[in-house]
Amino acid sequence: PAQGHMNPMVQFAKRLVSKGQRVTIVTTFSSSKSVPTLNPTSFGSNLKMEFISDGSEQVKDSETIEESIERFRISTTKSLTNLMTKIRNSSDASQYPLKFVVYHSGMPWVLDVARRQGIDGAPFFTTSCAVATIFHHVHEGTLQLPLEGPRAIMPSMPPLELNDLPTFLSDVESYPAFLKLAMNQYSNLNQVNCIFYSSFDKLEKEVLKWMESQDWPVKMIGPTIPSVFLDKRLEDDKDYGLSLFKPNVETCMKWLDSKKPGSVVYASFGSLADLSIEQTAELAWGLENSSFNFLWVVRETEKDKLPENFVEEISGKGLVVSWCPQLQVLAHKAVGCFLTHCGWN
Known part of the structure; x- marks a missing residue:
């Protein structure tokens, strides 16, 4: 996990718990050494954390980025399925049945895992709507790479110079594996019933309007920052509660x-x-x-x-x-x- 991708998902979990839901945050064993237990909060037992295998404990030789991503996909599909089965068979499953999975947009295969379990799921894009839309245009071929002219022209956005684009796009040879990963976010997006974004309408009004014109089932849930810096509705919510590194x-x-x-x-x-x-x-x-x-x-x-x-x-x-x-x-x-x-x- 990357810190900036974990933060909004943790904050979304806290908000759901404040509305009476029970939420389990899932990450990998490989990150457990650097990810502490959630800081004590007023959420009690309704906010839990589970770790699953990403297969890295079995890796003995060096991997390419492509091999690492594929190993991650195969291993998390299996271990997440096992965890969901465990939750559904738990002693309090009748009181708190497993109903929905919110997954990082970079893990589109989780939708299939959820639906095989008889429940639905939705991706959470932790980037801005603007960046997500740019990648979508590349995926659909409406934005050709490398750029044919000096500027990229897309609906709902001002003309963008090459250096305005994400690095994956301004230099397509720089990080090919990550570009492929970014494109895979859209592999089954037309099958979902909901798409969560860590943003809000007044910040990205034009982009949101375009998304809605394309019938995207968008749900804006930002800003995803601790309550003390925002609306102060959640008691003791002063930080994200998870950190990959120990802060000074x-x-x-x-x-x-x-x-x-x-x-x-x-x-x-x-x-x-x-x-x-x-x-x-x-x-x-x-x-x-x-x-x-x-x-x-x-x-x-x-x-x-x-x-x-x-x-x-x-x-x-x-x-x-x-x-x-x-x-x-x-x-x-x-x-x-x-x-x-x-x-x-």
Whole structure:
């Protein structure tokens, strides 16, 4: 799982529980080492977590990305089927029958798993509606790649330059396996009765109107952020409750407290971005040579790409951490700028 894809699904689960539903969040054993148990909340036993096999524990040799994706599909189909059978045969199944599966849009095969169990399911797109629509046009062939002209013209959107498009599309040779994965999201989309999006109508009004004109069964359920930052309807919902990495909470907040309002650039490129040594160095010296303080998230696995002695040289002006409580950081008065890879969540 990727952090930005987990967050909205966890928040959706919390909202469903607040409406009286029992929800089980399912992820893989391979992520269990980095994914803690859900933080204590007011949801009690109605919000549970289960882990299933993705087959990675049996992998001995290196895999290509294509092999990894196919192994994931085959293994999760089997293990998810077993989990659903277990839930349906549980002692409280009569009180809480299994009724519906919400699955990440990148796992379209889960719809077949659900329907073989006699229930329905729906994909959850954790990207913006705009990005999902762009991929749809590529899938349908209404947007040809590589672009035939300098701009991409699509309904409900302004003309887009090549660099405006997702990397998978602006450079189709860069990540072919991920492009295929993105396209597979639409393999059975015409068979679903509902499509969830982590967005809201006032943010993407034109795109939503186009989707509805195509008879897409769209349900906008965003913004999918903790209640304390939104409507404050859910007691104790102050963070997502799941994190792939341990955030340096006290270090980050204490450092920010020492800075003037609007004086800090917060830089973070998510849980997956893999920058080159050259790119990391450019970012490092760009931040150092700016006239602002900066808080930079560099994952533990990426720290060896930093310039030599960089952390020591920026003492006072900058702080480099392996992970941070992003919502709290963005809400802090000292932060005036967010430098990001443009992840939606």
